Amino acid sequence: xxxxxxxxxxxxKNKANIKKETGKINNKTKQNMEKEIILNALNLxxxxxxxxxxxxxxxxxxxAVDDITFEVFRNEIFAVVGExxxxxxxxxxxxxGLINKTxxxxxxxxxxxxxxxxxxxxxxxxQIVFQDPYSSLNPKKKIYKIISYPAVKNNIIKKRDxxxxxxxxxxxxxxxxxxxxxxxxxxxxxxxxxxxxxRSLSVSPELLILDEPVSALDMSISAQVxxxxxxxxxxxKMSYIFITHDLxxxxxIADRVCVMYGGKIMEISPSQDFFKEPAHPYSNxxxxxxxxxxxxxxxxxxxxxxxxAGSGLISKxxxxxxxxxxxxxxxxxxxxxxxxxPPLKDVGDNRMASCFFPFTxxxx
Amino acid sequence: MAYGGKTKTMNLEIKDLTxxxxxxxxxxxxxxxxxSVDLYVNGGEIAAVVGxxxxxxxxxxxxxxxxxxxxxxxxxxxxxxxxxxxxxxxxDxxxxxxKNLPSxxxxxxSIVFQDPNTSLNPxxxxxxxxxxxxxxxxKIGKPEAKEIAISYLNRMNIDGKARFNxxxxxxxxxxxxxxxxxxxxxxxxxxxxxxxxTTALDVTTSLQVLSLIEKIKLxxNLGIIFITHDLxxxxxIxxxxxxxxxxxxxxxxxxxxxxDNPLHPYTVSLINSVPSLPADYMPKQKLFTIPGYLTKDxxxxxxxxxxxxxxxxxxxxxxxxxxxxxxxxMFARCIKV
Numbered sequence: 001x002x003x004x005x006x007x008x009x010x011x012x013k014n015k016a017n018i019k020k021e022t023g024k025i026n027n028k029t030k031q032n033m034e035k036e037i038i039l040n041a042l043n044l045x046x047x048x049x050x051x052x053x054x055x056x057x058x059x060x061x062x063x064a065v066d067d068i069t070f071e072v073f074r075n076e077i078f079a080v081v082g083e084x085x086x087x088x089x090x091x092x093x094x095x096x097g098l099i100n101k102t103x104x105x106x107x108x109x110x111x112x113x114x115x116x117x118x119x120x121x122x123x124x125x126x127q128i129v130f131q132d133p134y135s136s137l138n139p140k141k142k143i144y145k146i147i148s149y150p151a152v153k154n155n156i157i158k159k160r161d162x163x164x165x166x167x168x169x170x171x172x173x174x175x176x177x178x179x180x181x182x183x184x185x186x187x188x189x190x191x192x193x194x195x196x197x198x199r200s201l202s203v204s205p206e207l208l209i210l211d212e213p214v215s216a217l218d219m220s221i222s223a224q225v226x227x228x229x230x231x232x233x234x235x236x237k238m239s240y241i242f243i244t245h246d247l248x249x250x251x252x253i254a255d256r257v258c259v260m261y262g263g264k265i266m267e268i269s270p271s272q273d274f275f276k277e278p279a280h281p282y283s284n285x286x287x288x289x290x291x292x293x294x295x296x297x298x299x300x301x302x303x304x305x306x307x308x309a310g311s312g313l314i315s316k317x318x319x320x321x322x323x324x325x326x327x328x329x330x331x332x333x334x335x336x337x338x339x340x341x342p343p344l345k346d347v348g349d350n351r352m353a354s355c356f357f358p359f360t361x362x363x364x
Numbered sequence: 365m366a367y368g369g370k371t372k373t374m375n376l377e378i379k380d381l382t383x384x385x386x387x388x389x390x391x392x393x394x395x396x397x398x399x400s401v402d403l404y405v406n407g408g409e410i411a412a413v414v415g416x417x418x419x420x421x422x423x424x425x426x427x428x429x430x431x432x433x434x435x436x437x438x439x440x441x442x443x444x445x446x447x448x449x450x451x452x453x454x455x456d457x458x459x460x461x462x463k464n465l466p467s468x469x470x471x472x473x474s475i476v477f478q479d480p481n482t483s484l485n486p487x488x489x490x491x492x493x494x495x496x497x498x499x500x501x502x503k504i505g506k507p508e509a510k511e512i513a514i515s516y517l518n519r520m521n522i523d524g525k526a527r528f529n530x531x532x533x534x535x536x537x538x539x540x541x542x543x544x545x546x547x548x549x550x551x552x553x554x555x556x557x558x559x560x561x562t563t564a565l566d567v568t569t570s571l572q573v574l575s576l577i578e579k580i581k582l583x584x585n586l587g588i589i590f591i592t593h594d595l596x597x598x599x600x601i602x603x604x605x606x607x608x609x610x611x612x613x614x615x616x617x618x619x620x621x622x623x624d625n626p627l628h629p630y631t632v633s634l635i636n637s638v639p640s641l642p643a644d645y646m647p648k649q650k651l652f653t654i655p656g657y658l659t660k661d662x663x664x665x666x667x668x669x670x671x672x673x674x675x676x677x678x679x680x681x682x683x684x685x686x687x688x689x690x691x692x693x694m695f696a697r698c699i700k701v
Contacts, residue, residue, distance in 0.1 A: 083566040084537070188657045189417075218416040219593060220654040223637035227651050245567055248596075252639035252647050271647065289571045 035073040038207055038239050039095065039113075043067050044104035046090050064090040066263035067104070069344065072207070077233060077240045079254035079271070081247060081286065087263040088243045089131075092211045095241065096128040108207075124154050127200035131212040133192035137184040143170075143195055144180040151202040169198045173228055190221035194228065201232070209241045214249065226253060247290045251275050259283045262325035265344055269351040277361075279353040281332045284361055324355075332360040373449050374407030376428075376473070376555050376587055381442030381458075383420075383427045388436065395663040397423045397437070399611040402687075405587040407554065410577075412590045412598035412619070414634075415608030418658045421591050422478075424608070425557045428589070429469055430457060448472055448554040470497055474548035478560040480540035484532040490543050491528035497550050516546045519583075520576060538569030542576060549580060555587045562597065574601055595638055599623050607631050610662040610669035613687060617694035627696040629676045630654075668698070676700045 046065040052058070065087045072078045080088045093099045095106060097115040106113040108122060115122050127150075130136035137146055147169055148162035157165050167177045173194040184192055193213060200208060210229070214222035230253055233240060244250060250257055250271065257274045259266040259282065267280040278284045324330070324337045336356055344354040383398040397420040405411045415421045426432045428444055444457040446468075457468060477483040485493060494513040498504065514524030520542040532540055541561060548556060558577065562570035578601060581588055592598050598605055598619070605622045607615040607630065615628040626632045636652035656673045663669065668681040680699060687697045 083568055190657055218657075219595070220416060220634060220637050221657060223651040224653045226639075227653060230648065230650070247567070248639045252649075252651070285568060289568045 035076070037071045038074045038109060039072040039241075040107040040110075041068065041070050041095070042105045042107070043069055044091075044094060044106060045102045046087075046094055046099065047102045063263045065094060068260075068263075068265045070258060070265060070268060072239055072241060073255075074206075074239055075233070075237045076255045077242050077253055078256050078258065079242045079244060079250040080258045080260060081243075081245060081250055082260035083245060083286075086260040088260050089211055090263075091260070092128065092209045092241065092243050096126060096209050097122070098128070121154065123150075124203045125205055126207045126209065127203065127205040128209040128211065129193075129196050129200050129213050132216055133189055133196055134216070136196055137192060139184055142181055142183060143187075146184070146195065147199050147202055149202075150199060154203050156203060165202070166198075169202055170195075172201065172232075173198045174224070188221075189217050190224055193217060193221075193225055197225075197228065197232075204236075205238070207239045207241070209243070211243045212245070213242075215244065215246065222249075229253070247286060259286065264325050265352075265354060266326065267351070267353045267355075268344075269353075270349070273349055273351060277359065279347050279351055279358040280326075280355045281330050281357075281360065282326050283353075332357045373447070374554055374585070374587065375447050376405045376589075377443075377445045378403040378428065379443050379445070381424075381427065381444065382440040383423060383432060383437055384440050385423070385437045395611070395660065396440070397611050397663070398427060399663075400442070401611075401613055403589070403606060403613070405555065405589055407587045408581060408585040409604070410581060410588045410590050410602045412592060412602035412605045413608055414592060414595060414598045414605055416593055416658060419608045420611040421593075421608045422559055425475065425559045425589065425591050428457070428557060429473055429475055430460075430462075430465060431469075431475070446472055446555065466500070470548070470553065471501055471551045472553055473555045473557065474551070474553040475557040475559060476541075476544050476548050476561050479564045480537060480544050481532075481564065483544060484540060486532050489529050489531055490535070491530075494543070494547050494550055497547060501551055512550065513546075516550050517543070519549075519580070520546045521572075522546070536569070537565055538572055541565060541569075541573050545573070545576065545580070549584075552584065553586075555589070557589045557591070559591045560593065561590075563593070570597075577601065595623075595634060607634070610658060612669055612697060613695075614670065614698075615694075615696045616687075621694055627690055627694065627701040628670075628698045629674050629700070630670045633673075633675070 044065060045063070045067050048062045048064055049059045050062070052060055068091075080091060082088050090099070094101050097113070108125065111120065113122055114120075144163055144166035147166040148157065151157045151165060152159055152162060163180065166180055170177060170180065175191060175194055175198070179187060179191065184195070187195065193216075197213070213229070214225050217225060226249065229240070232238060242250070242254060254271045256268060257271050258268045259280060261282050267274070267278065267283045269279060274283065275287070278287045322341060323339055324333070324342055327333050327337045330337065332355075334357070342354045342356050344352050347353045347358045379402055381398055381401045382396055384394050385397040386394045401424060403411065413421045413424060423432060423437075427439060430439070432439070439458055442458060446455045446457065451472070455468065455472070457473075460468065484490065491510065491513055494516065495506070495509040498509045498512055510528065514528055517524030517527060522539060522542055527535070532543075535543065541564075545561070561577070562573050565573060574597065577588065577590075580586060590598070590602055602619050604617060605619050606613050607622070607628065609630050615622060615626065615631050622631065623635070626635055633652060633654045637654060639651065654673050662672060666682070666684060668674070668677070668685050671677050671681050674681070685697050685699055687695050690696050690701055
């Protein structure tokens, strides 16, 4: 793909500049130095190019992830929320190294994240759990082979030890040894998702990327998986990048919340503050579309209709060259939002929001 | 279960409905995937059927319209009686001649399926798919049918004129689901079965679809059976709730009463296992879990179907348990309450 190559060379040329910027950001975050940064993404972008039709010469660009900067601290659950098409799964794949980035850099523990570097072996440190437990396990392999494969590949264990190794991992995720010799189709959805988690734990990673780990599961089983994840995180001092669209789960387990829209980060806030008062208008819409559970029937069914609701796929709204991506649907938008793009800036209390008018709430 | 008052003009009553599911190739025994279910909906009312996957709630929705696959399943007993304002007498769908079924489907009872991406035909324009339903029931010309279709699309907050000739892939997920609802509503049915209409959608779009369902319920005095696995949706949209487990109604009653003080251990566990949002809520606590998962063995007779996962079980539970009226309008299938 020539387009991607060109972007990569562009990135290489600018590496020097980017490194200077890293220094700046590190200084900034030195204020809360008690938290150690484990992952640091700088101006990360991923553009997909496609032809509109077979005969078309012009290519369109979808900015799945567009120039985003964030950091994840050690021993923290960093939740990424947003609707379909906002780029949250692309972000997960970029960090896991499953797709090539267009530009920007990811730093892991201060080192440039490069999965081709065999000495550093980042695959051992970063693992991913996929959304769909039905399609992410090889149907022709037995469970113990599936679980122990990454460890064998990384020379953590010998091939003859893999049965015992898989048994101990299954115990960690709360499954019995009976299923060691079964095939994935013999297991239920919750069991399969645990097998997926066990597989990613087999190389004892420091950072786990969870791409909607419970959205394919039933509510009684999703509680089991969430408990397991919280246990593991507290016990093994792991960090999670937890991707979801369910804000109730975010509120339950996350330390910090990152809201994405149209490939951009709208807001990064500590979870407690976020659920007290969302800063960005889009976060506010998301927060208000969360159905209250223990409250009385107070949902205003008409309040979110029309302009305020974020409907439709985001990739459809192309043509926004400059200005805020959320401009068209925003209730707080003014002239300045159409012309200038709001940068992700500090809005107090360790919170960041990319909005000119944060904390504006209409009567929804 | 006839909870609350019956309105005389418009109601749908399911009595003692049992649907048997035969395993393919005679492997293993048959199971009652819907087991003596009583359900009751009036016009202008939403009854939510809540349960986890595999509990038979979608099968209930299909068998109400007799859409259950005939090669593997069979309605053993029971009746589904429908009374509509336009009809002269009560209709029992289960006793109906299969020839007459198409005249009932869509006209009196309609269904909205879970996944709008797979339930629309990708190579036919949505306008055509909607008018197809009209032509099947009414003898009218194309222009009139188009007008009706456009007016219904407009009711669903879709620009009917502009989108009439659109293909499904040109619409977003929420729009497709709204087209599905327009298709179901175009013959002005009395009852709508909504089989997880918002599961495949985003939070913001799901709220739009829910508000739309609420709107059409108020506008055309529709009776809705809302099948879902999400308790918070059921709580916010429904008037009464039927909690479903392994083919049986475990508990039913008014929504507020069930949500405020659930009786059956299964309902209690379900409500506790979802992260909730009260004001004094503590994050990072352990969630309540139900051990194990729903299996085929749970469908066997001669014990409480929730026995293997229940936290209140003892030897008294190893018998068939009837649905008892605990207090006025509240029913639970448990001997421990």
